[in-house]
Amino acid sequence: MPLRAVAEVNLAAIERNAERLRRRLHAHTRLCAVVKADAYGHGAAPAARAALAGGASMLAVATASEAAGLREAGLQAPILVLGALSPEELDVALAAAAEITAWEPGFVRSVAARAASAPAPIGVHVKLDTGLGRLGTRDVEQALDTVRAVLAAGPRLRLAGVMTHLATADGDLDFAAAQLRRFGPFVAESRALATTEITVHAANSAALLRLPDSHFDMVRAGLALYGGDPLHHDPADHGLEPALALRSYVAALKPITAGQSVGYGRRFIAAGDGLIATLPIGYADGVPRALADNCEVLIGGRRMPLRGMVSMDNITVEVGSDDQVTVGQRATLIGTDGDERQTVEELAGRVGTISYELLCWISRRVPRQYHRDGAPA
Numbered sequence: 001m002p003l004r005a006v007a008e009v010n011l012a013a014i015e016r017n018a019e020r021l022r023r024r025l026h027a028h029t030r031l032c033a034v035v036k037a038d039a040y041g042h043g044a045a046p047a048a049r050a051a052l053a054g055g056a057s058m059l060a061v062a063t064a065s066e067a068a069g070l071r072e073a074g075l076q077a078p079i080l081v082l083g084a085l086s087p088e089e090l091d092v093a094l095a096a097a098a099e100i101t102a103w104e105p106g107f108v109r110s111v112a113a114r115a116a117s118a119p120a121p122i123g124v125h126v127k128l129d130t131g132l133g134r135l136g137t138r139d140v141e142q143a144l145d146t147v148r149a150v151l152a153a154g155p156r157l158r159l160a161g162v163m164t165h166l167a168t169a170d171g172d173l174d175f176a177a178a179q180l181r182r183f184g185p186f187v188a189e190s191r192a193l194a195t196t197e198i199t200v201h202a203a204n205s206a207a208l209l210r211l212p213d214s215h216f217d218m219v220r221a222g223l224a225l226y227g228g229d230p231l232h233h234d235p236a237d238h239g240l241e242p243a244l245a246l247r248s249y250v251a252a253l254k255p256i257t258a259g260q261s262v263g264y265g266r267r268f269i270a271a272g273d274g275l276i277a278t279l280p281i282g283y284a285d286g287v288p289r290a291l292a293d294n295c296e297v298l299i300g301g302r303r304m305p306l307r308g309m310v311s312m313d314n315i316t317v318e319v320g321s322d323d324q325v326t327v328g329q330r331a332t333l334i335g336t337d338g339d340e341r342q343t344v345e346e347l348a349g350r351v352g353t354i355s356y357e358l359l360c361w362i363s364r365r366v367p368r369q370y371h372r373d374g375a376p377a
């Protein structure tokens with residue numbers, strides 16, 4: 001019997017997406033694979049290996065423990081922690097030999113104090129907030145003081161890079177261009193202060209696709225690597241291949257007659273005779289309740305409407321009355337089946353969110369099954 005719910009992850013697709021993204025970059029521009037949040041639900045270590053095989057040369061995560069997890073899995077590539085670090089988290093990041101993000105001279109001095117016993121210099125990336133209003137400093141002078149603090153800390157620290165992050169690379173490109181104009185002088189002054197090469201980086205997936213001026217020395221791509229569309233329509237628009245398929249199967253099939261209801265709250269009441277398939281996947285697996293009566297599922301290469309409420313462990317799908325649907329048959333929420341295809345962007349649009357969030361919702365209860373174009377990975 002099939003698994004009740006499974007996320008099939010095609011590592012060859014991640015590898016090819018990395019190659020495709022690299023081809024959009026200058027030869028000298030590096031690709032940093034963003035594998036935070038368990039690689040957007042795809043599995044951090046396998047996704048990282050696939051991205052590196054496809055030409056990425058650095059990994060980025062949000063948290064220190066994500067960096068530690070990659071090291072435990074045996075990954076040796078440079079890892080950048082993008083997020084803020086508390087003192088405890090900083091120790092975890094340093095133990096993982098991760099590079100870190102800084103924007104305050106005081107933080108840099110505390111890193112230097114803790115890095116005394118580090119086997120190799122700690123790479124520091126100084127972040128200027130050019131308009132996202134989140135991490136980093138808006139104050140160019142403070143950012144330059146942070147650069148100077150790294151340079152003054154001696155051999156324990158290394159000025160690895162300077163960076164910013166764009167707020168509207170998937171939307172208002174004028175604002176993105178204004179952010180890059182703010183970034184420019186900081187980059188120039190940092191380069192003048194630095195005694196060695198530094199890596200300048202700003203672009204996320206959307207900027208990689210839309211804003212060549214933002215590529216600099218490295219781009220930080222997450223969603224596009226996994227074959228998602230950072231512009232929220234269809235990854236095929238950019239020649240990207242979705243790596244993840246979310247599937248369940250028909251566990252039960254039963255006739256329904258006019259007036260009978262299905263699921264909690266009797267949300268769906270049959271208007272006529274039909275057949276209802278129960279699929280053992282629910283919101284505890286990451287299928288949002290907001291998809292109740294609001295999406296389709298692919299069975300036997302055809303689209304069938306989800307009926308009634310999404311419950312914790314099950315959903316119900318109306319499969320018509322005279323059809324070939326059988327118990328045990330595969331059902332696809334995200335992915336392709338025959339000639340039909342349902343993208344995570346389509347589902348995300350139905351519940352008013354973005355693909356990023358839906359992918360992160362696929363829970364730990366759903367086993368990830370790795371393959372390479374259908375062959376066991």
Ligand SMILES: *Cc1c(COP(=O)(O)O)cnc(C)c1O
Nearest residue numbers: 034082165204205220221222223
């Ligand atoms: C998550 C993140 C990225 C990657 O964003 P995508 O849109 O998935 O490519 C890049 N940079 C920073 C700072 C991030 O937090």
